[in-house]
Amino acid sequence: MDHKANRVSPVALLVHKYSRRVHVKRSSLLLILTSLLLAGPAVAAIDSYEFPDDASRQRYQVLVEELRCPQCLNTNLAGSDAMIAKDLRREIHRLVLEGMSDADIREFMYQRYGDFILYRPRVKAGTLLLWFGPVLILAIAIWVFVRYVFSRGRAESAALTLDDESRLKQLLDQSPSQPSPSQKK
Amino acid sequence: MSKAALFIPLAAFILLAFVLGAGFFLEDPHRLPSVLVGKPLPQFKLADVKDLERWVTSEDLLGEVTLLNVWATWCPSCVAEHQQLLKIAREGTVRLVGVNYNDDVAKAQQWLLKLGDPYWVTLADTQGKLGIDLGVYGAPETFLMDASGVIHFRHVGAVTDEIWQNTLRPMVLEFKQNGSQGE
Numbered sequence: 001m002d003h004k005a006n007r008v009s010p011v012a013l014l015v016h017k018y019s020r021r022v023h024v025k026r027s028s029l030l031l032i033l034t035s036l037l038l039a040g041p042a043v044a045a046i047d048s049y050e051f052p053d054d055a056s057r058q059r060y061q062v063l064v065e066e067l068r069c070p071q072c073l074n075t076n077l078a079g080s081d082a083m084i085a086k087d088l089r090r091e092i093h094r095l096v097l098e099g100m101s102d103a104d105i106r107e108f109m110y111q112r113y114g115d116f117i118l119y120r121p122r123v124k125a126g127t128l129l130l131w132f133g134p135v136l137i138l139a140i141a142i143w144v145f146v147r148y149v150f151s152r153g154r155a156e157s158a159a160l161t162l163d164d165e166s167r168l169k170q171l172l173d174q175s176p177s178q179p180s181p182s183q184k185k
Numbered sequence: 186m187s188k189a190a191l192f193i194p195l196a197a198f199i200l201l202a203f204v205l206g207a208g209f210f211l212e213d214p215h216r217l218p219s220v221l222v223g224k225p226l227p228q229f230k231l232a233d234v235k236d237l238e239r240w241v242t243s244e245d246l247l248g249e250v251t252l253l254n255v256w257a258t259w260c261p262s263c264v265a266e267h268q269q270l271l272k273i274a275r276e277g278t279v280r281l282v283g284v285n286y287n288d289d290v291a292k293a294q295q296w297l298l299k300l301g302d303p304y305w306v307t308l309a310d311t312q313g314k315l316g317i318d319l320g321v322y323g324a325p326e327t328f329l330m331d332a333s334g335v336i337h338f339r340h341v342g343a344v345t346d347e348i349w350q351n352t353l354r355p356m357v358l359e360f361k362q363n364g365s366q367g368e
Contacts, residue, residue: 113223114217136201
């Protein structure tokens with residue numbers, strides 16, 4: 001039964017698993033899930049572009065993954081089948097071969113498509129809050145935390161002093177032949 | 186320090202989340218504002234769709250207020266828009282230049298023969314290169330440029346009678362006025 005199940009699609013297998021009709025070993029289920037996860041990026045659009053070396057292929061790959069498809073809201077150039085994404089991939093390939101630097105290619109795209117195309121927004125007046133807002137909040141949180149701990153610490157140490165004082169008084173009242181265990185410290 | 190102060194970071198976080206989150210609702214997230222507005226027409230040299238032997242350059246378009254219309258035969262809304270463009274051409278207020286974007290030239294020629302040709306000239310942008318330089322990401326798109334070649338307005342989607350009457354036509358008249366004053 002297990003052998004037969006292995007030949008159907010992984011999704012069907014999972015369905016079987018949860019309908020409790022087929023027993024699947026946990027390890028094979030894990031294998032299937034892992035392979036499904038790995039299959040994700042391979043689905044993205046593939047163009048057969050030639051590169052003279054691995055470095056430029058790498059650069060192309062980073063750029064098409066980092067730039068956003070202008071026609072889609074949530075897809076990068078690498079993952080889109082839209083005509084404009086194909087055109088821009090072709091353009092990036094051309095620019096990489098022409099020896100343009102990554103920064104220049106980003107600038108080329110920015111000149112034409114603006115902020116929209118950058119998944120990593122530029123640091124400017126309009127994006128300051130986006131870039132540094134979280135850092136600001138962290139700073140506020142640390143400040144509040146430090147202040148809180150500090151003020152609590154002071155209050156507690158004051159209370160301890162009072163406590164110590166009464167104990168000291170108590171100890172002084174006791175006979176010197178019977179030291180309290182806390183005094184050993 | 187009071188315990189209420191402990192909520193300051195949380196309050197700051199919620200505030201930031203709201204301010205940044207509001208950005209998603211203030212405007213259409215699909216809207217892609219043209220970077221080209223206020224800039225000159227990009228340089229190009231492309232063949233004339235009706236006469237592939239003839240080259241047209243960006244300089245050839247200067248000297249007159251122009252509506253640059255990006256279209257393609259594969260674009261469904263371009264069919265509807267074409268009637269409106271023919272109407273605008275008949276009115277004669279503004280010169281129309283077509284950019285046949287990412288298209289088959291033979292099909293484009295057929296289209297112009299069958300549906301009529303509102304354009305002064307149609308550029309064969311078969312590779313979509315001028316499209317990229319214009320920041321075009323689909324068809325139809327329409328750009329309004331003044332006589333000196335500076336682009337002033339970009340409209341994404343089909344030009345309707347309403348857009349022509351209320352937006353484009355007043356701008357065309359304004360630029361024509363400014364141009365004749367300058368001379």
